[in-house]
Amino acid sequence: MMLAPWNIPCDANTLRGQLKHSWLENEVLYISIETVITLWRRDEADLASKYAVRVQDLTRLADSLDEGFSPAQLVDVLNPFDGFSTENKAAIKAAVHAAYLESSGILALQAPLKAAAVCMEAALQELSRAWALAQPQGESAVRAAWEGVREKASALIMELERLPKGVMLP
Amino acid sequence: MSSIIFLFNSERNSRSRTQLWERFIAESGARYLSDAGEIKSAKLASCIFTHSREYQEKISSIVGDIGDVPVVVFTGGMHGRTIRVDEKRKSTFWMSIEMLMPKVDELVVGLLAKINNGATANEVWEYIREHNRSAFPEALIAAYLLMIANEKVGVPLNFPQWEEACEQYKAISEEKDADWSNASGWGADEIRKVKKKIGELFSQVASQV
Numbered sequence: 296m297m298l299a300p301w302n303i304p305c306d307a308n309t310l311r312g313q314l315k316h317s318w319l320e321n322e323v324l325y326i327s328i329e330t331v332i333t334l335w336r337r338d339e340a341d342l343a344s345k346y347a348v349r350v351q352d353l354t355r356l357a358d359s360l361d362e363g364f365s366p367a368q369l370v371d372v373l374n375p376f377d378g379f380s381t382e383n384k385a386a387i388k389a390a391v392h393a394a395y396l397e398s399s400g401i402l403a404l405q406a407p408l409k410a411a412a413v414c415m416e417a418a419l420q421e422l423s424r425a426w427a428l429a430q431p432q433g434e435s436a437v438r439a440a441w442e443g444v445r446e447k448a449s450a451l452i453m454e455l456e457r458l459p460k461g462v463m464l465p
Numbered sequence: 466m467s468s469i470i471f472l473f474n475s476e477r478n479s480r481s482r483t484q485l486w487e488r489f490i491a492e493s494g495a496r497y498l499s500d501a502g503e504i505k506s507a508k509l510a511s512c513i514f515t516h517s518r519e520y521q522e523k524i525s526s527i528v529g530d531i532g533d534v535p536v537v538v539f540t541g542g543m544h545g546r547t548i549r550v551d552e553k554r555k556s557t558f559w560m561s562i563e564m565l566m567p568k569v570d571e572l573v574v575g576l577l578a579k580i581n582n583g584a585t586a587n588e589v590w591e592y593i594r595e596h597n598r599s600a601f602p603e604a605l606i607a608a609y610l611l612m613i614a615n616e617k618v619g620v621p622l623n624f625p626q627w628e629e630a631c632e633q634y635k636a637i638s639e640e641k642d643a644d645w646s647n648a649s650g651w652g653a654d655e656i657r658k659v660k661k662k663i664g665e666l667f668s669q670v671a672s673q674v
Contacts (some may be wrong), residue, residue, distance in 0.1 A: 373610075
């Protein structure tokens with residue numbers, strides 16, 4: 296993977312960061328089991344349903360991983376390309392995207408990320424099932440399910456940390 | 466009331482971020498208001514350290530109603546050199562804390578000059594956008610991508626900014642390791658490795674000029 300002193304911003308990196316930091320760290324790993332149990336006792340909305348949008352975002356990131364970090368997107372935003380013809384721009388985009396796919400190894404990161412996402416989704420479904428249970432078995436089920444969610448969140452974070460932190464150069 | 470408020474969102478107590486903020490305050494001479502509202506030193510702008518995401522309430526509780534005063538929030542969780550306008554308050558600008566890292570003096574001096582000249586929120590935003598744009602060497606990267614396209618599919622190397630690209634390459638080559646270390650937090654070995662890689666990649670660009 297190309298290292299550079301600049302993190303060239305791209306939507307995929309913002310999404311990566313939001314999933315890792317705002318969701319998995321702040322909303323899962325840093326939430327204590329006591330807080331989760333309190334929410335469950337108060338009959339609050341199931342945490343898993345609250346995270347449904349995050350799961351969709353995660354799927355979107357994984358599905359478009361190659362395009363998300365591609366230098367092809369720079370051709371439309373870098374000022375020096377302003378005067379180039381549409382035809383030349385298209386040719387540059389195709390060439391740099393192909394070069395990046397060859398050199399970056401980005402596609403090798405896709406399958407493990409998708410697998411971790413599937414595991415997380417399954418853990419959240421388990422939490423949903425536990426959330427619907429009543430006392431007395433409900434509390435222990437929620438505790439166990441939350442532990443599963445945390446475990447899968449940690450695995451998912453590891454995969455997200457392997458992703459680039461901005462547009463990659465070939 | 467100062468004409469701009471810098472707000473540092475320290476959701477978690479990161480040592481490297483704290484050092485950055487201390488440096489920002491030292492170099493800007495900014496007034497520092499702690500969470501408790503205690504004024505540490507005073508010169509021009511306000512800096513508020515807060516652990517709260519509810520920054521408007523936090524500011525109001527310390528300095529009162531701020532009207533349309535521009536607020537620049539330096540925060541983590543913006544993932545790289547990202548900037549955005551607040552969705553609810555159009556004169557609040559969120560900036561990634563990383564934007565302070567490489568050239569803290571330049572950004573601080575520039576922002577304070579804007580304040581001294583009575584800049585509006587929009588003018589502050591324009592300055593921030595320009596600063597962000599110059600955060601990575603556009604001409605150099607564009608030249609590099611063009612060269613790849615030339616090699617692969619024969620797109621002509623008809624590029625008006627070769628000279629600028631070369632200057633940017635030279636600047637990167639000559640940057641001191643210590644500056645990089647301060648900016649990135651990387652160790653000396655990592656920096657040498659990255660510089661070598663950049664040299665290999667961009668020496669092609671320099672040879673075209």
